[in-house]
Amino acid sequence: MLKTLSKIGLIVAALAVGTAWLVILRLKDVPAPLLTAYGLLLVGSVVGSLWPGVLGRLSTRRRVLVFLGVPAGLGTLGLYLAVVYYVTDLPALLALAAAACLAWAAAALLRGRRAAGGRGGRPSRRAFLLGGGGLVLGVLSVLSVSPVERQRREVLARGEQERQAAVRAPGARRRIVDGAVRVFPIHTGDTIVTYGQFYGGLNGWEGLNGYLRTLVDKAQIAVPVYAYLIDHPRHGLMLVDTGVNWEQAHDHDGYYNHNQMVSRLLTQRDEYRMTPEQDLRVQLARLGYDANDITTVFLTHVHDDHAGGLRYLPQATVVMDRRDWDHGAVYPYSFDLVKDNLLFPAFASGAFDAFPDSQDHFGDGSLILLPTPGHSPGHMCVLLRMDAGSMLFTGDTLYTLPHLATGQVRQMTIGGADTIHQMEAARRIQHLLASDPGTVPLFAHDNTRYQSDLVAAAFDQGVLGKEGLRELRAHMEAVLTPDWRLRPGHTPRYVAPASGTGLGRVEFR
Known part of the structure; x- marks a missing residue:
């Protein structure tokens, strides 16, 4: 009975690990048919090793190993090398191979001694070859460390060369210092997401079910990632968000392997893309x-x-809600250089419009922080006052202008109370925009012409004039009714790529 329970425990543990591995492979875009065949091999190997009799003709563990175990092992190695392997893994892989060879050699040596009745004797040829191979692999593991580090330094050096060339390209500007508040949208590349994750929140993309669908549904689109530079005559240079960096887009696996491989395994290698001209440092310099x-x-x-x-x-100094620092999904390497420069607002300035709490950050009404939890535990929006009007930086509470129609368009939400909080925050944003015609929203991921055409034109010189404000509000009213419904011609729709593979696009009808 105990032996049976032990086997059941082993198979449950093996299936749990195997399932997690299959999920990772699917996240890495391995085709579902290939994963199905590979998964059956894994299950057959585990079950056959514990209960070989259930597999009929493969009724011995040796046959299970030969016909199922070896293909499953080779498949695991092949899939790892194809979709997960990164050059910094090489020393560790060589070290593991060396350890395996030495362990095998030791087992062969012990078997030989046992066969000789414990009298010792000469090592078998197999033990000798395995031991020698293990030693060679161990030496190669040590020797590979330096070339691997050099290869990564070369990757980063090429990126620096491209960045410097982009900075020196014609068309750069000089900073204008005339006492005006300026805002510049900075497009720091794109992120690749599933269409449902971006627009399907009302169609089942919510909570755990939504996250699982992102693994299966590969109808993907590219959406922009925006940060915003604020040049304030009294308060200096500021950013609302910082976008992605060059390493995330061009050395993704290296960036997400700084702290633990789990981070790299659970992110997509091609989730970001960025040209040299889109690098934050390049755009600031230009x-x-x-x-x-x-x-x-x-x-x-x-x-x-x-x-x-x-x-x-x-x-x-990084100003953020403490709830996000304590409970949000923080990737440590992004924060390593600023973790001692964090400032957590108290939101003690009282109510602001429909928001029950706010923080007047500078104490002069020029910049107001508004808590909008839901998308993350401590998400917040930022309201900046300029001469012609006010800018509301919405972060990810709402991805695009059409997302203000919360009854028709919604991104994937966490579910439960978090979805409720996010929708409450969205309604407060609606109320603020309706009550103050001098306020316009600025989004972090807007992939509509509101951002690409109107916002880009209105802030070309950084100063929002009255005409720019009027055009932005007029476009809002052309897209949305006063009760926050989409007008005809502005409902998003996914259009698959013509080739059947690659990225789709979004049309508005």
């Missing part, structure tokens, strides 16, 4: 600014597509 002069970063939340650029801003 606008006439230096990243080292940024004094304050207002982080709407800690997700890594908003916090990656913190690697470039070690001198900045």
Whole structure:
């Protein structure tokens, strides 16, 4: 009975590990038919090893090993090398292979001694070859460390060369100092997401079910990642969010392997893309600014597509909700250089419009922080007052202008109380925009012409004039009714790629 229970425990543990591995492979875009066949091999290997009799003709463990175990092992190695392997793994893989060879050699040696009745004797040829192979692999593991590090340094050096070339390209500006508050949208590349994750929150993309669907549904689109530079005559240079950094887009596995391999395993290798011109440091330089002069970063939340650029801003004070720092999904490497520069607002300035709590950050009404939890535990929005009107930086409470129609368009939400909180925050944003016609929203991921055409034009010189404000509000009214419904022609729809593979696009009808 105890032996049977032990076997059941082993198979449950093996199936749990195997399932997690299959989920990782699916996240890495391994085709479902291949995963199904591979999964059956894994299950057959485990079950056959414990109960070989249930597999009929493969009624011995040796046959199970030969016909199922070996293919499953080779498949595991092949899939790992194809979709997970990164060059920094090489020393560890060689070390594991060396350890396996030496263990096998020791087992062969013990078997030989046992066969000789414990009298010792000469090592078998197998033990000798395995031991020698293990030693060679161990030496190669040590020797590979330096070339691997050199290879990664070369990758980073090439990126630096591309960045410097982009900074020197024609068309750069000089900073204008005339006492005006300026805001510059900074497009720091794109993130690749499933269409349902971005627009399917009302169609079952919620909570655990939504996250599972992101593993299966590969109808993907590219959406922009925006940070916003604020040049304030009294308060200096500030950023709302920091976007992604060059390493996330071009050395993804290396970036997410700094702390633990789990981070790398659970992220997609191609989740970000960025041209040299989109690098945050390049764009700041071409606008006439230096990243080292940024004094304050207002982080709407800690997700890594908003916090990656913190690697470039070690001198900045990072203002964020403490709930996000304590309970959000923080990737430590993005925060390593600023973790001692964090400032947590108390939200003690009283109510602001429909928001029961707020923080007047500078005490002069020029910049108000508004708690909007839901997308993350401590998500917040930022309201900036300019001469012509006010900017509301929404972070990820709402992805795009059409998402203000919360009854028709919604991104994937966490579910339960978090979804309720996020929708409450969205309604407060609606109320603020309706009550103050001098306020316009600025989004972190808007993939509509509101961002690409109108916002880009209105803030081309950083100063929002009355005409720019009027055009942005007019476009809002052309897209949304006063009761926050989408007008005809503005409902998002996924369009699959013509080839059947690659990224789709979004049309509005």
